[in-house]
Amino acid sequence: MSMLKYILKRLLIAIPVLIGITLLDFALTTLAGSPLDALVGPRVSEDAVLAKEIALGLDQPFFVQYWIWLKQLLVGNLGYSVKSHEAVADMIGSHLGPTLLLMGVSFVVGLLIALPAGIFSATHRYTRRDHAIVTASFVGTSIPSFFLSLVLIYIFTVRLGVLPSGGMTTLGTDGGFLDVARHMVMPVTVLAVGMAGTNIRYIRSAVLEILDKDYLRTARGKGIGRRLVINKHALRPALVSVVTVFGMQIPMLFGGAVIVEEIFNWPGLGLVTMSAINARDYPVIMGVCLLSAVVVLLGNLLTDILYALVDPTIRYK
Amino acid sequence: MGALLEIRDLTTTVKGEMGSYDVLSGVSFSIEQGETVGIVGESGCGKSMTALSVMGLLGKNAAVRTGQALFDGKDLVRLDERELDSVRGRMIGMIYQDALSALNPVFTVGNQLTETMRAHLDVSRAEARARATELLGRMGLADPAATMKKYPHMLSGGQRQRVMIAMALCCSPKLLIADEPTTALDVTVQAQIMRLLREEREASGMSLWLISHDIGLIAQTCDRVLVMYAGQIIEQATAEELFAHPAHPYTEMLLRSVPRVDGAREALCSIAGQVPARYGEMVGCRFAPRCPYACQACQRSQEMYTVGESHAVRCHCAAGKEAAV
Numbered sequence: 129m130s131m132l133k134y135i136l137k138r139l140l141i142a143i144p145v146l147i148g149i150t151l152l153d154f155a156l157t158t159l160a161g162s163p164l165d166a167l168v169g170p171r172v173s174e175d176a177v178l179a180k181e182i183a184l185g186l187d188q189p190f191f192v193q194y195w196i197w198l199k200q201l202l203v204g205n206l207g208y209s210v211k212s213h214e215a216v217a218d219m220i221g222s223h224l225g226p227t228l229l230l231m232g233v234s235f236v237v238g239l240l241i242a243l244p245a246g247i248f249s250a251t252h253r254y255t256r257r258d259h260a261i262v263t264a265s266f267v268g269t270s271i272p273s274f275f276l277s278l279v280l281i282y283i284f285t286v287r288l289g290v291l292p293s294g295g296m297t298t299l300g301t302d303g304g305f306l307d308v309a310r311h312m313v314m315p316v317t318v319l320a321v322g323m324a325g326t327n328i329r330y331i332r333s334a335v336l337e338i339l340d341k342d343y344l345r346t347a348r349g350k351g352i353g354r355r356l357v358i359n360k361h362a363l364r365p366a367l368v369s370v371v372t373v374f375g376m377q378i379p380m381l382f383g384g385a386v387i388v389e390e391i392f393n394w395p396g397l398g399l400v401t402m403s404a405i406n407a408r409d410y411p412v413i414m415g416v417c418l419l420s421a422v423v424v425l426l427g428n429l430l431t432d433i434l435y436a437l438v439d440p441t442i443r444y445k
Numbered sequence: 446m447g448a449l450l451e452i453r454d455l456t457t458t459v460k461g462e463m464g465s466y467d468v469l470s471g472v473s474f475s476i477e478q479g480e481t482v483g484i485v486g487e488s489g490c491g492k493s494m495t496a497l498s499v500m501g502l503l504g505k506n507a508a509v510r511t512g513q514a515l516f517d518g519k520d521l522v523r524l525d526e527r528e529l530d531s532v533r534g535r536m537i538g539m540i541y542q543d544a545l546s547a548l549n550p551v552f553t554v555g556n557q558l559t560e561t562m563r564a565h566l567d568v569s570r571a572e573a574r575a576r577a578t579e580l581l582g583r584m585g586l587a588d589p590a591a592t593m594k595k596y597p598h599m600l601s602g603g604q605r606q607r608v609m610i611a612m613a614l615c616c617s618p619k620l621l622i623a624d625e626p627t628t629a630l631d632v633t634v635q636a637q638i639m640r641l642l643r644e645e646r647e648a649s650g651m652s653l654w655l656i657s658h659d660i661g662l663i664a665q666t667c668d669r670v671l672v673m674y675a676g677q678i679i680e681q682a683t684a685e686e687l688f689a690h691p692a693h694p695y696t697e698m699l700l701r702s703v704p705r706v707d708g709a710r711e712a713l714c715s716i717a718g719q720v721p722a723r724y725g726e727m728v729g730c731r732f733a734p735r736c737p738y739a740c741q742a743c744q745r746s747q748e749m750y751t752v753g754e755s756h757a758v759r760c761h762c763a764a765g766k767e768a769a770v
Contacts, residue, residue, distance in 0.1 A: 343547055343550070349500055351532065351533035351565065368551065
């Protein structure tokens with residue numbers, strides 16, 4: 129079976145899962161209470177509430193409501209924010225970019241730290257430098273992101289005054305690459321440190337396992353040089369087991385970004401989510417929930433595809 | 446002209462949980478240009494260790510303690526990794542017992558074949574591929590171009606071993622080390638692989654160092670045979686001489702443990718017991734605990750006695766018998 133068919137099949141399998149997610153998403157929000165409760169007050173007559181209920185279709189049975197919502201979803205209508213009356217789709221659209229930027233850069237930076245450190249650690253097992261790297265990665269994993277964020281802000285903004293404490297661009301300017309980059313240094317550091325901490329240990333143990341393999345001895349016996357032996361013959365098979373972990377980290381990063389975005393006032397989805405939750409802005413919460421679910425699904429799909437790419441022994445079934 | 450490979454007094458130590466011990470004790474022999482030399486012995490007696498010591502492929506817990514391995518005037522034991530890399534793959538090719546675990550599962554056959562050529566020879570990518578394809582054809586693989594694109598798990602055991610041999614031969618080495626090249630294969634494929642090795646050796650004039658526990662295989666292939674036991678060479682002779690007049694009791698018993706197609710029907714013999722653990726610390730003859738002829742004099746450590754033209758044995762008893770005749 130070809131790769132393309134495999135991807136297509138994976139996508140088809142994702143559809144029923146997605147439908148299940150929409151059902152849950154809708155049910156949970158409905159359970160949280162009727163939006164009409166917020167309308168009730170001394171100056172609103174019962175008739176008016178009833179009229180509104182009929183106008184909004186809330187008198188219909190659950191599945192009819194769900195069906196109407198689903199149909200609207202398919203044409204890209206996620207509803208309107210209760211607070212700002214903006215279309216939810218537009219709100220998500222305009223905040224998705226900064227989140228993806230922050231996530232993507234953090235992911236890459238995390239990998240750029242973890243890969244060489246993990247390989248070095250494995251090839252120098254039980255040396256002092258290996259212990260140092262393992263200890264550092266342990267610290268990186270254990271340190272809470274909000275704490276590290278505050279420490280960084282204290283040092284670089286409050287004490288040294290070299291980096292902005294929040295936002296994506298300096299107010300009053302139109303940003304530009306360098307300005308955005310300066311604003312990204314601290315949030316990216318926080319996210320990348322956490323990721324690298326975990327990944328160093330995954331990569332180290334994956335490479336260690338490969339170092340004992342017969343085919344590594346074969347590679348050494350071919351006289352192709354240490355660099356090829358480690359960076360090709362050891363790393364590539366090690367990636368097979370590590371790729372799965374990377375895939376699972378994409379949704380994790382998505383969730384972790386909420387806190388970091390909040391602290392650094394990053395105009396991403398995290399900020400939208402937090403303010404929506406605080407304001408009980410259900411349509412927005414539903415939209416973000418749905419998006420997160422889609423991200424998890426895509427992350428899994430990406431993992432499966434990457435897995436098939438790096439490991440030729442798996443069959444596309 | 447001197448020997449192509451001369452191993453002198455090679456002693457290799459393994460660090461274990463209960464301290465270190467010698468797995469090779471003073472191994473000395475040489476391989477001439479174009480010669481086929483076989484090492485035979487039970488598993489765990491140090492055959493592979495000898496090859497790995499020479500190739501600098503010992504694991505982290507093993508190291509050569511003393512001795513030399515002179516190849517082309519260079520002592521391989523003293524070379525650093527970088528210097529070794531100009532010899533390994535280029536001048537000495539090696540094939541391993543289990544081709545499935547010895548080939549990297551995530552790279553194609555073509556990739557693993559050409560990288561050796563690209564590292565040692567001044568060839569372009571296309572040239573290397575062309576040569577590799579041709580070589581695979583010579584190894585008897587039916588569709589070499591298709592095999593180039595395959596991964597090791599897609600090949601049969603025999604095909605994988607042919608690929609391994611191609612990998613070892615791709616830079617036309619002067620010495621090919623074959624460590625149990627056919628143990629993992631069934632009998633018919635075994636015969637094909639051995640014929641291929643013999644043909645390649647004759648065509649190129651390289652030397653072949655064959656390691657096997659199969660004394661019949663060694664008999665068919667080798668000019669000269671070394672019998673190894675517990676980290677020592679205990680007998681060496683030309684193949685004809687060794688099989689006609691085995692001197693060491695161990696060799697004799699090894700030969701009697703193989704069924705013969707021709708000649709008299711003798712009862713097959715099995716050697717009771719096994720290779721002792723931590724044999725490096727033994728005093729006296731290391732085979733004595735299992736030897737039916739063991740006597741008081743076997744408590745002394747044994748040296749190699751010459752018992753004929755290019756025939757030597759590490760047994761005072763056998764040496765005495767020969768001298769008496």
